[in-house]
Amino acid sequence: xxxxxxxxxxxxxxxxxxxxxxxxxxxxxxxxxxxxxxxxxxxxxxxxxxxxxxxxxxxxxxxxxxxxxxxxxxxxxxxxxxxxxxxxxxxxxxxxxxxxxxxxxxxxxxxxxxxxxxxxxxxxxxxxxxxxxxxxxxxxxxxxx
Amino acid sequence: xxxxxxxxxxxxxxxxxxxxxxxxxxxxxxxxxxxxxxxxxxxxxxxxxxxxxxxxxxxxxxxxxxxxxxxxxxxxxxxxxxxxxxxxxxxxxxxxxxxxxxxxxxxxxxxxxxxxxxxxxxxxxxxxxxxxxxxxxxxxxxxxx
DNA sequence: TAAACTAATTATAAAGATTATAAAGTAATA
DNA sequence: TATTACTTTATAATCTTTATAATTAGTTTA
Numbered sequence: 001x002x003x004x005x006x007x008x009x010x011x012x013x014x015x016x017x018x019x020x021x022x023x024x025x026x027x028x029x030x031x032x033x034x035x036x037x038x039x040x041x042x043x044x045x046x047x048x049x050x051x052x053x054x055x056x057x058x059x060x061x062x063x064x065x066x067x068x069x070x071x072x073x074x075x076x077x078x079x080x081x082x083x084x085x086x087x088x089x090x091x092x093x094x095x096x097x098x099x100x101x102x103x104x105x106x107x108x109x110x111x112x113x114x115x116x117x118x119x120x121x122x123x124x125x126x127x128x129x130x131x132x133x134x135x136x137x138x139x140x141x142x143x144x145x
Numbered sequence: 146x147x148x149x150x151x152x153x154x155x156x157x158x159x160x161x162x163x164x165x166x167x168x169x170x171x172x173x174x175x176x177x178x179x180x181x182x183x184x185x186x187x188x189x190x191x192x193x194x195x196x197x198x199x200x201x202x203x204x205x206x207x208x209x210x211x212x213x214x215x216x217x218x219x220x221x222x223x224x225x226x227x228x229x230x231x232x233x234x235x236x237x238x239x240x241x242x243x244x245x246x247x248x249x250x251x252x253x254x255x256x257x258x259x260x261x262x263x264x265x266x267x268x269x270x271x272x273x274x275x276x277x278x279x280x281x282x283x284x285x286x287x288x289x290x
Numbered sequence: 291t292a293a294a295c296t297a298a299t300t301a302t303a304a305a306g307a308t309t310a311t312a313a314a315g316t317a318a319t320a
Numbered sequence: 321t322a323t324t325a326c327t328t329t330a331t332a333a334t335c336t337t338t339a340t341a342a343t344t345a346g347t348t349t350a
C-alpha cells in the first residue's frame with residue numbers, strides 16, 4: 001500500500017525534474033510510512049542514524065520541495081512547530097488536546113461552507129481547513145485514575 | 146458598540162481579580178477596536194507611541210492573561226506569528242492567501258462533524274476549528290492588471 | 291497614612307523553529 | 321572531460337515567544 005504511494009511520489013518528483021537523492025528519498029519514505037504527522041525535527045532525529053552527516057536544513061529544504069510540488073501538506077497548530085502530512089487525499093484531522101495525537105477521519109467535503117463564504121465575503125475560495133479537538137481514548141483513561 | 150464590549154471585558158478582568166493597568170487597558174482597547182486580527186508585534190508597534198517604555202513581554206503577558214480568562218482567542222495560521230481575536234462569539238474566518246487579510250463570516254456550527262468524529266475516533270470532542278482560504282476582492286483586481 | 295504584600299512591568303537573556311548564505315559535493319549534460 | 325545546475329552541509333542569522341531577575345506600581349492592612 002504505502003510502497004505504491006512511495007512509487008507514485010517518486011514518479012511525481014521525476015516529472016517535476018527534482019533529483020532523487022538518498023536523503024530526499026529517505027525523508028519521503030519516512031513521511032509516507034509514518035502514520036503520525038511528524039515535525040521536521042522528528043524526521044531529522046529518525047534519520048540521523050542512517051545519515052549521520054545530514055543537516056536539519058536538508059530536511060527543511062526537502063519538505064519545502066515536497067510542499068511546492070503538492071506532495072505534502074504543512075499543518076500548523078498552536079504548538080511551536082509545523083507538522084507534515086503526506087496523505088494528500090481529502091481528509092480531516094482530530095487532535096488530542098492532552099497528548100497531541102493526531103488521527104485522520106473522513107467526512108464529505110464542506111462545499112456548502114465554501115460557497116456561502118464566497119457569497120458573503122466576495123472572495124474567490126480556493127480551499128478550507130478544519131480540525132476537531134478533544135481527548136483521545138488513552139488520555140481519557142489516564143484521567144479517570 | 147465596541148465601547149460596550151470594552152466595558153464588559155474590563156468587568157470580566159475585575160471579576161477575575163486581574164489588575165487593570167494602563168498598559169493592559171491599552172492592549173485590550175486596541176484589540177477590541179481593531180477590526181483586523183493583530184499579531185503581538187502589531188499591538189506592540191501600535192502602542193509604542195503612547196507607551197515608549199513598554200516591553201514586548203508586557204504585550205505577550207497581557208495576551209496570555211486575556212486568553213486564560215477567555216477574553217481573546219489565539220489564531221495560529223500558516224504564517225510565523227499568532228494572531229489575536231477579541232470576538233469570542235461563534236464565527237469563522239476567511240483568509241486571503243495573497244495579502245493575509247482576515248474577514249469574519251457566520252455559519253451555523255458544524256455539530257454534525259463533531260459528533261461523527263466522536264463516533265469514528267472514540268475521542269471526547271471539545272471543539273473544532275475551521276477556516277476558508279481564497280483571494281480577496283482587492284487582490285483579485287490587482288491580479289487582473 | 292505608612293508599611294507590607296502582591297502583581298505587573300521592564301530589560302534582558304534564552305530557547306526554539308525556521309531561513310539564509312557560502313562552500314563543497316554530486317549528478318546530468320554537452 | 322568540462323561545464324552547468326542542483327543538492328547538501330555547516331554555520332550564522334532571524335524571528336517569535338518564553339523565562340528570569342530587578343524594579344516599579346497598585347492594593348491591603350495595621
